[in-house]
Amino acid sequence: MRLPSATRRIPLLLALLLVLSLALAACSRGDKSPQSRPPSATQSSANAAAPVDAVKIVVEEPGLYRVTAADLAAAGFDLATQEMAQLALTAGGAPVAFSMAGSGDEQAITFYGEPRDSRYGSQNIYWLNKAQSEAQPAAVAAADASPSDAAPVTTFRASQHLEASKNYLSQVTDTDDHWLWESLFAPAVYTVTFDLPGYAGGDADMVISLWGNSEDRSNPDHSARLRLNGETIGESAWDGKGWKTLTETVPAANLLPVGNELGIELPGDTEAVVDMVYLNQVDVAYDRQLATTADEQLAFSLPGATDLVVSGSAGEDALVWDVTDPLMPVALTGAVADSGGLRLRTTVGDAPRMVVLAEPDALLSPDAVLPATGADLRDNPEGADYIAVAYPDFIPALQPLVEHRRSQGLRVTVASIDDVYDTFSYGVPDPAAIRDYMRYARDNWTGPAPRFLLLVGDATYDYRGFLDGSTPNFVPTYLLSTHFVGETASDNWFVSLDDEDDLPDMAVGRIPAQTAQQVEDVVAKTLAYEADTTAGEWDGRALFVADNEQEGFQTIADNLAADAVPASYQIDKVYLGSSDNPTSQIVKALDEGVGLVTYVGHGSMNVWGKDKMFQISDSNALDNNRLPFLVTMTCLVGYFHHPTATSMGEELLLNPKGGIVAGLMPTSESLATDQTELATNVYAHMFGDAGTVGEAIMLGKRDLNLDRNLMQDIIETFTLLGDPALVLQKPG
Incomplete structure (x- = not known):
């Protein structure tokens, strides 16, 4: 938690060290190939592919690609029975020109492929479809590149x-x-x-x-x-x-x-x-x-209508394509090979011409050819109240929660993150696909519009897997800029569906799991919490934990306990300075059972308070079978997107023996005054008109005073870890 600048100053060097310790991952990237997450079981089991009408061709470097009928058959796509006019190749929804030649297993398509220039990944996806889609087949055009009598350039x-x-x-x-x-x-x-x-x-x-x-x-x-x-x-x-x-x-x-x-x-x-x-x-x-070898492609840029000679091994069987428009390349014909090399002339054009030359043995093979078997998520005639977007291997572990929510009358849709990408970002990883999915569901499905979004899988700011030991990006988060720490995670962004504001339009929560077992553990905790028959014996206790009073934290906690929580709650307090061992007091209260825990004070990823009132090791050791809902008015405790470390908020939720059932916690730093307003609003709705914790948080954010300069950071970075449809156990 940050106090207003008038009451708090941090020396320059201390601030620098703080930023380095919290925001900088100084691990070296190894020699591994970057990837955002491991392949799911469904992606890894394509040995005996069933027949498909479309495949995804994965590329990660620029150049001319050759994909054979045998490559496609391994993914379930029968090229031999297709005429070129029956095929369409696309990337990002746009048609891509290609050529087709050969016969039998050596029949092949050739196209120019490029990687993505994106922070979310370098792999690009080219879709080969039987042409019943909106995209029309596009054959590579040809242009005469016969050399003239002009002196050729050689560099x-x-x-x-x-x-x-x-x-x-x-x-x-x-x-x-x-x-x-x-x-x-x-x-x-x-x-x-x-x-x-x-x-x-x-x-x-x-x-x-x-x-x-x-x-x-x-x-x-x-x-x-x-x-x-x-x-x-x-x-x-x-x-x-x-x-x-x-x-x-x-x-x-x-x-x-x-x-x-x-x-x-x-x-x-x-x-x-x-x-x-x-x-x-x-x-x-x-x-x-301008020189080639037999096993490498040569890419170069020259002005239009320029004669050139390429030395080396290139002969007249080399493919020479003008890829100035990478989606609609042009095959250059008429090149002449002699003792001096391969002579040709670039096509006429005002802009410089980008040309790729490759001998047949230098054509690239794709990184993968995958069957396109996912569901089209736009098709949902029933509509949904509750949408879960999950890493594919985690979906079975989620099913008990899905059935429980359906038994409560909610229309539930479960979507694989791969299907979200396929439907809304043309198969490539992009957090915007999740937001577009929510917008589509709101605008097109049978009403009422969806109320809840549950994200099932951990995320990381290392989208491309640069760091050794980096957490895979099972279900991504969105990174946006904040005032104090720069960019950080915002799951709120996924449910801020109107362009004119950043307020949430749905309740959103995340289970930041890295294994199916962790999903099972959180689901079991959630179901046990809502089914607890002992509720009323312990859920009427509220624990308030506060950092030092010199910075006003205990006064904030006192005011919240007196004004924001119903009188039916028994209030317990653990304040810094009131005990020689506040940690043991916190653990004792959790073991005895409390329904609500509120922490007010300084914090980081793994600790409450500068004096370490409660640490991540304490959260790991908890063995309480009575699970509270947690509200933290602090900084960074919910920083779930670190690639090589786990935040305290994650540990509390994922602890299979205890911890919390869910919690509201930040992924950034913010001011105590702004955090207090959010907590006050959330409590008002939690004990008022909101039926679930997720909706209480959503409504609490929508009630914030947006005239305050830094309130936007509160809206974007305070995150619910847990199920947004969780019903809070209350006394009485």
Whole structure:
């Protein structure tokens, strides 16, 4: 919890360390291939695929792809019985031109594929359908590329992009890519080694992107020097926290075809107490020879109507495609092979032409070909009150809760996250697909509109799996910018369905499980809670826990206990300073049974209070069979999206022996005054007109005073961990 700035100041260095400890994951990415989550059991069992009318072709690098009839047959798609006019290839809903040739198992389609440029993943999905869809078949057009008598060019301007995603920084601005390469504390040197494939001589242009991550009263805060192969090529000094771009032209004498060493040095020659800089990326533009090898594709850009000659192994059987429009490439014909190489002429056009050349053996194979067997989630004539979006392998464990909610009269729909992607984001992972699903259900299904959204599966800010040991992204969250910690998780975003405001239109909750057993545990706790016949003996007790009074936390707790909770509750209090061992008092109260727990004070991912009144290890050890609902007026306790650590809020919910039945907790930092208003509103609805805890939270957010500058962060980042349709046990 943060107090208003008038009553609280944090020294610069302490603030820097706090941000580093909470928001920065400094693990190195291994050599594994990035993936957002493991394949589900349904994705992994395609050995004997049933016949299908569509397949998903997965690609992760740019180039010309060949997919054979045998590849497609393994996924259940029979290419041999199809004419080209009966097929349609699409990506992102747009038609993609392709060619088809051959016979038998070697019959194949060829197309130009590109990866996604997205923080949510690099894999792209190309859909091959039997053409009964809106997309119409598109054959690759041809254009004459016969060479003229003009002198041909033999080089092109190539670009070498150097980047590694090793460090996550939530507070970088002006980008949705929060992954940086290397952190440097002055004095320091970091060396980047790189080659220049096909280097043809001449100068190179280098662009180095840096992020200054510290600031001081002195000016400048930062100083950097660039050395290439032992020679200084540039230096710069700048002030403040933010992006810095260094641009240098490097003479040919300083460049090597292989083994260039770029040193980024922070000499530490400023007056700043701390000079911390992140290297983000390096781009090198240089002249490259137009030359090929038998097993590699060559991609190059040249002006329109340019004669060129490609040396190396390329012959007249090479595929040469103009991919300036990557969805509608054009096959270039008429190239002539002679002793000097393959001669051709780019097509006429005002813009530079992007061309890919590949010999037959260099055509790429897709990363995977998967049967498209998912459900179309738009088709739901019954409508729904309650929608669960789950990782596929977790759906069986969820079924007892589904049946329980149906027995209460709710119309329940359970959707695999894969089907959500297939229906609303063309098969590629994207959190927006969940929101679009909710909007579609509200606007098109039989009414009344859905009331509840339950997300079943853990999430992470490491969408692409850069970090070793990163939590898989079972069901993603949405990351948005906040005032104090930069970007953080917002499940509220999924149910904020009107563009004119960010208020929730549905109740949303999450079971942040990483295994089916964890889903079973939470479901069992939820069902046992609602069926508890001892309710009335213990659920009429409310426990208020508060941090130090010097910052007003105990007064806030007193006011809430007196004004927001019905008089029928017995109020118990554990305040810092009132006991030599507040932890044991909290555990004792939970063991005896309380219906409601409220914490007010400082917090982080794994602790309540600066004096550690209650820690994550305490939550793991709980063995209470009477489960309270938890409201935390603090910071970061619900930070469920950390890729390598578990928050206290998650541990309390996932504890199979006890803990809590559900809880309202933040994924960010915010002000005590704003948190108090939310808690007051939630209690008013929880003990008033709301039938469920999720609806009490939704209505409590909708009642907030939006004229307060930072109230938006409260709406977006206070998250329900647990079932939004949970009915609170109340005294009497």
